[in-house]
Amino acid sequence: MIDVQLYRYNPECDDVPYMQSVTLPEAFRGRMVLDALEYLRKLDPTLAYRRSCREGVCGSDGMNINGKNWLACIKPVAEAIVKSSLLVIRPLPGMPVIRDLVVDQTLFFEQYKKVQPWLITHDQNPPIERLQSPEDRAKLDGLYECILCGCCTSQCPSWWWNPQQYLGPAALLQSLRFILDSRDQARIERLSNLQDPFSVFRCRSIGNCSWVCPKGLNPMGAIGMLRRELMRDAI
Ligand code: SF4
Ligand code: SF4
Structure with missing residues (x-):
């Protein structure tokens, strides 16, 4: 037994x-x-x-x-x-x-919603559909596969300590997914929404999130890339 x-x-x-x-x-x-x-x-x-x-x-x-x-x-x-x-x-x-x-995953999904997980465009009614090259599409690999199970965020000590302020690895991975999407036109707004000491920068890069992701994704790596995008944007 x-x-x-x-x-x-x-x-x-x-x-x-x-x-x-x-x-x-x-x-x-x-x-x-x-x-x-x-x-x-x-x-x-x-x-x-x-x-x-x-x-x-x-x-x-x-x-x-x-x-x-x-x-x-x-x-x-x-x-x-x-x-x-x-x-x-x-x-x-x-x-x-x-x-x-x-x-109760209410907070988890509120944080997901906060990163606006949809394409935002400013030029309405384009004459043709929004095309994406294979190279630009490939930039979403390792991000779009997230199934929002919450395993990473729930295992993140930084999120346990600051659940109301730190967005957590799943929401941040999703944020990067839309920032890197060549069809999205809200990069500046998205990054400026994250420019505070808590939303992203509470990550301590310990990697619990990547250790547990059952889809083999790397939320810690995604957060690192997001930090670089934020710093590049600030320069
Ligand atoms: S553990 Fe992986 S699949 Fe689940 S929410 Fe986090 S990144 Fe997405
Ligand atoms: S690397 Fe960052 S997001 Fe991942 S578990 Fe550690 S503090 Fe949380």
């Missing part, structure tokens, strides 16, 4: 959160953590977590698995317990828990 420690909290009946001890059949060693949760929820239908696609695309099932944020649907149980025989599942850290493994 595989021993599991599962974070449980139902504010309607629990005074405080607690870790529930449960077990999984050995066969789950070869399955994903989400499969394990589905099994456990059949035994206890009160267990709450988010999930949707189960393919690592929707970003719904970000959670903390043995200390590292990851998507439950693409994290093999065997890999998670390689250093200990215990599987420990907690909600994403730094975000208020609504119930069990479900966290």
Whole structure:
């Protein structure tokens, strides 16, 4: 059997959160953590977590698995317990828990909205569609693939300390994605919105964000590039 420690909290009946001890059949060693949760929820239908696609695309099932944020649907149980025989599942850290493994991501998405994650253009009604060369399109590689799972922001100590002021790695990676887009015409406004001591410059370049990104992206590198864009703009 595989021993599991599962974070449980139902504010309607629990005074405080607690870790529930449960077990999984050995066969789950070869399955994903989400499969394990589905099994456990059949035994206890009160267990709450988010999930949707189960393919690592929707970003719904970000959670903390043995200390590292990851998507439950693409994290093999065997890999998670390689250093200990215990599987420990907690909600994403730094975000208020609504119930069990479900966290409140309101602030995370407010910060995403703050960077205006859409193309802004000033010349309305162009005669033809806005074309982009293959070279300019390639500049978005490593940025556009972000699925907004929140794993990076939730694992970022700078965001834990200043969640209201520091935008966090996911929003900043998305900001760079639009600043570098050759079709966007709001580079100056976007950069000036970030010119304060907190929004970007609270990043301490420790790299927790890049360590956990389940899509293999490099938010820390993106923030470094964003800093260079800000400094270039200020000169
Ligand atoms: S950068 Fe990676 S970890 Fe962060 S939200 Fe996007 S996909 Fe998730
Ligand atoms: S590198 Fe920056 S954004 Fe990434 S975890 Fe560290 S402080 Fe947070």
